[in-house]
Amino acid sequence: MPSFDSVIEHGTFPDIDLPVNEPNLLVNSVSFKAAREKKEFKGADSKAVERVRLTNPILTISIDAFISTQAGLAAMHPGKEVTAGLENFSTAWREFDPTDGVLVFGDPEDEANLDDMVKTKFDVMHYPYVA
């Protein structure tokens, strides 16, 4: 046997176990878009951005899934609050904390075909400053 190990590791490996299934949904993918509106101010002489104001932080969580049961998120009307929270957003993501603000369900698109279960895509917007 060689005197050295076959595998050498340094540091720690990320422990992110996503996506996970949501109740009534078999989740294929989840994506997070953390954004702020940006207002740039250019200097009169420099013609370059000298000041930036970033406002309105919003996290948009997009989920792509098969519907296993038509209930909960799989039957929710757009615009309603997701009071039960999301399994895929159970802890803070880029400092957006699920315990702050509200989660709002939006833009569901459902598709049925002969070969597969009904597919759905939707967004959940996290507005951290909504009381």
Next chain:
Amino acid sequence: MNLPAHLSAVFADYLAAADPAASGIPSPDRLPRLPIDAAGVKARPFIEITITESDEPAGHQQLRKLEMRVTLKAGIEPAAGDGPGSKRMSREQAETLAGKIRQRLLDTESLKAWLATLPESRRTGWALQKTPRLLNEERELDEDSRALDIAIPAKLLVLVSAGL
């Protein structure tokens, strides 16, 4: 669990549970329904149910796509040496019978109701997600032995428990 073999036996039993008078399918003692791994001599006529894993991606780790073939294996038209107990049938009878089998497979309400009567051990861990999608029938006739196979291919979509 060997899901294809398990479902093959389940569908064999479902077809066997058909009421001969209502469904037009003879009772199992006259027309055995044999799952994929049935042992013993297979004397025509009988119905063979084979299920295999599909090559198509199912889209999720808990979904499985399977391909089922329900084949009526009949002997048609009298042949030399047939005794009075011959179980041969006419071509028309075989075609009619294949149509009845197809109807039975498409009877979603009966299938759901029958599945609910299964012992828990036979119906846990998996769930059909759609009515079996039946495709065009395929026929094969052996001219010498007058053996006729009418196969009904179908696609199954099954949700399995995590870890199965």
